[in-house]
Amino acid sequence: MKKVLATLLLSAMVLSYGFAEGQAEEEAVTLTGPVEIDVWTLFGGGEADAITAIIEDFNASQDLITAVEQRAGEGYYKKLITAYLGDTSPDVAICHLSSLPDYASKGMFMDITNTAPQELLDEIQPNILQGGYYDGQLYAIPLDTHPYVMYYNKDILAENNLDVPETWAEFEAAVMALRDKGLEDVNSYYAKGAGEQLWWGLYNQLGGTVESGSELVLDRATVLKTYEFFQDFRDKGIFRYIKYGDAEAMFLNGVSAFHTNGVWGQYAYNKTEGLNYGVTNIPVFDGAESATWGDSHSWVLPKNDDPQKVLAGLEFIKYVSENSVEWSKAGHFPVNTTVLASDDYKALPHKSEYAHVIDTVTLAPPVKGWAVLKDKFKDVMELFILGDLDAQGATDMLFEEIAAVYE
Amino acid sequence: MELNLSSKKKQWVFAYAMLLPYVVVYTIVKIYPFFYSLVLTFFKWDIIQDPVFIGFKNYAKLLTDEKFWMSMRNILHFTALTAVPAILLGLITALIISSDIRGKGIWRVIFFLPYIFSVSVVSLLWLLMYGPKYGLFNMLFVKMGLPPVEWLTTVNMAFFSVSIATLWWGLGFNFLIYLAALQQIPKDFYEAASIDGARWYHRIWYLTIPLLKRTTLTVAILQLIASLKSFGQIYLITGKGAPGGKSKVILHYIYEKGFLELKMGYAQTAAFIFFLMVFAVSLIQLKISQSVEDK
Amino acid sequence: MRFHLGRTIRTIIVGLIGALYTFPTFWMITSSMKLEKDLVAMKIFPKTWSLDNYYKIIEQAKIGAWFSNSMFITGITTLGVIVIGLMAGYALGRLKFPGKNIMYAYIIAGMVIPGEGIMITVFLTMKDLGLGAKASLIILHVASAVAVMILSNYFKGIANEFEEAARIDGAGEIKILTHIMIPMAVPAITTVAIVHFSWIWNDFLWPLIFATSDKAYTLPVGLSTLINNSDLRFGPVMAGSTLSVIPVVVMFLLFQRYFMRGIAGATLK
Incomplete structure (x- = not known):
């Protein structure tokens, strides 16, 4: 009897101790005094000005x-x-979501699953917020997303009585129609970059899957199908080898009717006189769901022993998110749904035109090595568009390169 | 205070005292980290977490790594294209500027100036000039009725194009060294030669160039090492090793493996093998230069 | 008469080559004063000359700090390079001592080591030494194998007569060094100075990594944060690099004078 009582008492003590500890942690949730936090950003140009202002x-x-x-x-x-x-x-610090798995998996960032303010998380676009998780835990809170979209020259389309193409079949028809009329360089895009940024969207549109796990494992059949589409357009001269600077120049100078690029291009296009453009999602395959590539600048908290600074950091992140309409002026999509729905945001040029794109953003999968993998995608595409590879060769090379990264 | 070093011992002491500051700093800043890196070649390390010992596995893997050997071949290809022309151009330019012309000061500035531009600026300038459609060169060619040139879409053309940019950029260095060396040649040598009736090309071939032998050997070794370590402009102008990563050179390979793929141990192994190769070549060059000097 | 014509013709030819050679530089400068449209159109001269790109950069509050950081670090390091390089170069170039060849090989070995290759271990070493940002940057660059190679080579080429004459006059080692060797080596010293000044000035990676705040950046690093990577607006880039290059050009012009004086000095008996 004594033993039972002793055990009960001991357990009660242990339990109450644990309970008290929990209470103590919950109580330390407020800032007790002035705090200074270091914030690192990787932006330049107009983006840098925007974030500094915020x-x-x-x-x-x-x-x-x-x-x-x-x-x-x-x-x-x-x-x-x-x-x-x-x-x-x-x-x-800012961290691209595509790079998150590499650093989170090595313990560089804090796990903020339990400390991030829930009311903020509830406001963030779900398909982007999901990219902030690694291995079930939250490490990053997204600030924006910058998807790959299609720009078009309204004047050229109007002059030729063309509607904005929504499917790839319509796109092909429009390009051919304009070519017949003697226009050159109808479609401008950065060929090498498209290896990652256009390809990824199309792979997903065609139903391509990624196996779960920390290494990138693609579905070979769909990869081949995607390259076969590219090959078709390449052979028809719709996709040619163009460099980034040339592609922008073609669109800025009113030469190209269509131009696929990231949303960041707007920052320059908005400042170009005489360019009457529109922006929307990239074309979709018949019967497929719209999908496009997008990365995201997000906030992470590198490992920190000071709970006050962690708290202050989270407050900061919350503020920036709520005020991200200012950030969006630099060209990116804010991911705070309240901001997206606000009148201030909708009033900005072009934003309403492509507002729907954010729902179709497919982030890079939570695999390690994307920073170097994306270069592989681009290398393959470069050789492919130059004609050194066919669809099968490109597929084989891609799988080889991916395997080499994980060796 | 005067130092009269009559004894040989005092001479050595003086010499080593003069060398000391350099050697101390250099050992701390270069040699020590180098051995540290060497140790790392036996480990697997992602920079962030602790290193893991794996013996010679990195070396074994490197032997069969096709990408590594390709990048070694590439840097040799590039060096073959740039090293000798860089030396010759530096010499020729120095000879011309030292000869009887007006405005030497201006020419010195003009031919040296690009050397002080940073690698990103030089790369951007030439990248814009090599653009396939809107690049300066092709736009000019098309205007003149010539076909545009594919400057960067094959490995051979890419190396050729980057070589031209590199030679333009790096001229200043060899140029200055040769200029300084030419100042050392007393003017009376030349006067004596022209009295003898030698023409300018005789003077250069039989007089100037032999006198520049030692300098040329120094320039050669510096140039060879610099060429083998080329990375920045190749990376930037070809756009990370275009086309399709086939023009990657060894330093690019090391950087990628270490900082992007976070395989630091493996990257250090590649760096060490590269170091061995270049060191061997430099020693051979040193030996040759010593035997030539002794003549 | 013929003599002068020859010189003029030669000068003109050199001038033509020089003009072609300078073209990219010239284009960089004119580009820095163009507006967006002209840049994209690849025109050589701006339709409208504009200093907008420069204003944008100079408005940057921290540019003063960046500039003085660069001047301080580059200046001190270059000085250090010369002093240390002179001493070591003189020893290797003119003194006799055992182990000379081993020393040479040791120094060349260092030249071969790729800096990018050992970046992390160098960083860790500097961290273990507990040096601040500025001190790290200076120590990092101050022992230059290239300086030693150039100077030792030049010292070797100084005719022995000068030294012998001085010894006969009773001069000791230090006097020979300071009164004969160094003055005669001025062309090489200025070469080393100019080259290292521009290398260190342009150094990009190390100042970025060691800087604890962006006030501590050097000029090239600071300027790069003003440029957006994802859009190729090279107007600001050209303006930034023109600005960044000016101090080095000034240094070069200053040093040129010493270079010229060195020529005169070399023929003194």
Whole structure:
């Protein structure tokens, strides 16, 4: 009897101790004093100005937290890694979702599944938020997404009585019609980049799957089918070898009727006089669901021992998300659904035209090595468009390259 | 305070004292990390987590790694295209500028200037000039009725195009070294030669060039090592090894394996093998230069 | 008469080659003053000259800090390169001592080691030494094998007569070094100075990694953060690089004077 009582007492003590601990953790959820957080961003040009403005507004909007921005462009990830090695990591940093698995899997970032403010997470576009998870835990809160879209020259289409093509069949017909009328360079796009950015959307449209796991395993049959489509268009001269600068030049100068690129292109196109353009999703295959490539700039919290800074960081992220309409002026999609639905956002040029694209964004799968894999996609496409490979050869080369990355 | 070093021992001491600052810093900053890297070649390391010992596995894998050997072949290809022309161009330019012409100061600036541009600027400039449709060169060719050139779409053309850009960029260095060396040649040598009736090309061939032998050997070794370490402009102008990654050179390969694929141990192994090759070549060159000097 | 004609013709030929050679540079400068449209159209001269790109850059609050960081780091490092390189180069070039060849090989070995290849271990080494950003950058570059090679080569080429004459006059090692060797080596020293000044000035990766805040950036790194990577607006890039290049050009012009003086000095007996 004594033993039973003792055990019960002991268990009660242990349980109450655990309970009290839990209580104590819950209580430490508020900021106790002024806090400074280091925020690292990798933007340049107009994007950098936009984010800096938001950060300054954040600092002005409240008294407790001061966010100190450090910009780093080329070499950003190297800097992030060396900072981790040198124990000088920032409190908050930008990270592309496509790179998240590499760093999260190695323990560089904090698991914020339980600490991220739920009301913020509820506001984020689900298909993008999902990319912030790795292995079931949340590591990143998305700020934006920048999908691959199709731009078109409204004047050229109007002059030739053409509607905006919605399927690839319509696209082909439109290109051919314009070619017959003597137009050259009807479709401009960055061929090498399309190896990742256009290809990925089409692979998904054709029903291509990715096996779960940390290595990229594609479905060979669909990969072949995707390249076969590219081959068809390549042989018909619709997809040719064009470099990035040339592609933009063709569209900016009003030469090309169609131009596929990321949403970031708008930043320059908006400033071009005399360019009357529209933007929408890339064409879809008959009977398929619309899908397109997109990456996302998101916020992560590198490993941090200071709960105050973690809290401050999350407050900061929340503010930026709620004010991301300013961010969207640099060209990207904000992913905060409240912002997306707001009048301020909808009033911005072109945003309403392609608002629907965000639902079709298919992020890079949560596999490791995307930073180097995407270069492989591009290498294969470059050789393919130049004519050095056919669809089967491209498929084989892609699988070989992927395997080599994981060796 | 005067130092009169009558004894040989004092001479050595003086010499080593002069060498000391360099050797100390150099050992800390280059040699120590190098051996550290060497140790890493026996490990598997993703930079972020702890290294894992794997013995000689990296070396074994490297032997059969086709991409590695391709990048070694590529850098040799590129070096073959640039090393000798770079030396010759530097010499010729220095000879011309040192000869009897006006405005030497201006020419010195003009031919040296590109050397001080950063690799990204040089690469961007030439990339724009080599553009297939809207590049300066092709636009000019088309205007003149000539066919446009595919500057960067095959490996051979890509290396050729980048070589031209590199020679344009790097001229200044060899140029300056030769200029300085030419100043060392006393003017009386030339006067004596022209009194003897030698024409300018005789003077250059029989007088100047032999006098520049030692300098040329120094230039050659510096140039060879610099060419073998080429990376930045090749990466930027070809767009990460176009076409399709086939023009990747060894330093690009090392960078990619280490920082993008996060296989640091393997990357260090490749770097070490590369180091061995270049070191061997340099030693051979040193030996040759010593025997030539002794003549 | 014929003599002068020859010189003029030669000058003109050199001028033509020089003009062609300078073209890309020239294009960079004119591009920096173009508006977007003209850039994309690849025109050589801007339709409208505009300093917009420059204003955008100069407005940047931190550009003063970047510039002074660059000047400080580059200046001190170049000085260090010269001093250390001179000493080592003199030893290798003119002094006799055992182990000379081994030293040579040791130094060449370092030249061969690819910097990018050992970047991480170098970084870790500097971190273990506990050096700050500026100190790390300086120490990193101050021992230059190239400087030693150039200087030792040049020292070797100085005719022995000068030294012998001085020894007869009773000069000791230090006097020979300071009164004869260094003055005679001025062309090589200025070459080393100019070359290293521009290398270190343009160094991109290390200042980025060591900088603890973007106020601590050097000019090239700072300028790069102003340029958007995803759109190829090269107007600002051209403006940035023109700005970045100006200090080095100024240095070069300054050093040129010493270069010229060196020529005169070399023929002094």
